[in-house]
Amino acid sequence: MIKLLKTAAFLLCTAVATPAMAQDFDKGLVAYEAGDYETALQEWLPLAEQGDxxxxxxxxxxxxxxxxxxxxxxxxxNWYRLAAEQGHANAQAYLGYMYFSGTGVTQDYAEAANWYRLAAEQGIAPAQTHLGNMYSNGDGVIKDNAEAVDWYRNAAEQGNANAQFNLSVMYLSGSGVIQDDVISHMWMNISGANGFARAPEHRGQLEQFMTREQIAEAQSLARRCMESEYQDCG
Known part of the structure; x- marks a missing residue:
């Protein structure tokens, strides 16, 4: 009975403390954005130690x-891992990067793919893009171009310019998808419009092998895709 009462009291305290914890987190965020890192640390460290x-x-x-x-x-x-193990998507993506690059941990592509996948499944576009790269290259996973295309597409349809570029390349080479110059041009055009620096040059090279009609069609598809917020992309 005493154990049950202690458990109930703990849960009650946790429920009551949650709004205050949120306020403390927000105070830390305001301080951090103002460049007051000391105050941010004072607010966040106790929360982090409590499992936030x-x-x-x-x-x-x-x-x-x-x-x-x-x-x-x-x-x-270490801190990313604690958050990632609780399902925090951004922390999972960051931990994936650290395992992929060997930053702060021993490089482990399989472990990187695991964390990237967890983040990707929660809709984190950079993680989806990195996971696509890993499937495209066979890093830590069995090489699978079709799987790479799926992850690139998920990220591309969220507006990720890097994924849009990579998806274009897959269509251009016919890797994991039926080869299609028009769709390749469409995604390359969109990637460039979203600021991916290499896209305009590659689009120009692709146009050398396309007819005027194909280029016009690709440009029309790109406009429709962007205007529909990636809901209608051919």
Whole structure:
């Protein structure tokens, strides 16, 4: 009975503390954005130690960048892991990057793919793009161009310019998808419009092998795709 009462009291305290914890997190965020890293750390560290995934992720960022403290990739990875294991999507994506690059942890492509996948399944576009790259190259997973295309498309339809470029390349080469110059041009055009620096040059090279009619069709498809907010992309 005593154990049950203690459990109930703990749950009650947790429920009551949640709004205050949110306020403390917001105070830390305001301080961080103002460049007051000392105050941000004072607000976030207690929350992180209590298991708040958002605060753990922010501490990971601070250690990774070196904001207000000595830069420490290993410590960053530790905080990201705590948040990632609670399902925090951004922390999962960051941890995926650290395993992929060997930053703060021993490089492990399979582990990177695992964390990227968890983040990708929650809709994090950069994680979807990285996971697409891993399937395209066979890094930590069995090479699968069709799977790569699926992840690139998921990210591309969220407006990720890098994924749009990669998806264009897959259509151009016919890797994991039926080869299609028009659709390739469409995604390359969209990628360039979204600021991907390499896209205009590659689009120009592609146009050398396309008819005027094909280019006009691709441009029309690109406009329709963007105007529909990626709901109608051919």
């Amino acid at each position: 995934a958002k605060a753990q992720t922010q501490l990971g960022d601070m250690y990774f960048i070196g904001d207000g403290m000595i830069q420490d990739n290993s410590e960053a990875a």
